[in-house]
Amino acid sequence: MLRRWMLPILFLGLGLAAAARQTAQGSPGAAVAPLLLFLLGAVLLSPLMFPKSIGAAEALRRSEADGRPIVYWRPGCRFCLRLRIRLGRHAYRMHWVDIWRDPEGAAAVRAATGGDETVPTVVVAGKPHVNPDPQWVRAQPPS
Structure with a gap:
């Protein structure tokens, strides 16, 4: 903490x-x-500055149900902050997982990035995108 x-x-x-x-x-x-x-x-x-984080398992369950993207992030990450600020009000349409609070989230990011904990990692329709452009993320409709 x-x-x-x-x-x-x-x-x-x-x-x-x-x-x-x-x-x-x-x-x-x-x-x-x-x-x-x-x-x-x-x-x-x-x-x-970030929406309330949930666990990776809960985010995955919710994402499968509503099709919203999952954003894996960590406090102090300037790229995560850039994504959060540029998403504006659209940030609340996504499920946020703090990898420092959730070991499953950190493991999911390491699996997606080849062993690194590079954030933000955004999972859209089951496919991970490492440090994507915020404009692209905002344009992603729930699947």
């Missing part, structure tokens, strides 16, 4: 350190900008 939050906590700590430094130098007003910037980075890199 802590591993998922390590990068956001680091960003928050850096923001607090930068703000404390600015305040110590006598510029409390200038401390606000780096604090807000690092806070924004912490939120963007946190699991809060």
Whole structure:
């Protein structure tokens, strides 16, 4: 659980350190900008930016029932964040599996990528696509 939050906590700590430094130098007003910037980075890199993750087995079961794609991801992954942001509201039409929380999800990604845990890996109609273009993913209709 802590591993998922390590990068956001680091960003928050850096923001607090930068703000404390600015305040110590006598510029409390200038401390606000780096604090807000690092806070924004912490939120963007946190699991809060992603739809609620489910287990790989549950995602597979749901995908077979409703035809929606499965997205395997992990917190702190800039490519996962890019996919999530560019999908916008369409992200909630997919089943999201956090491979750091679900060993079955990590195993599914390793099987699809030849042993690596390269994410995002999107499974559409049973076929995996490693780090696909977000526009392509958004265009995929439920099968």
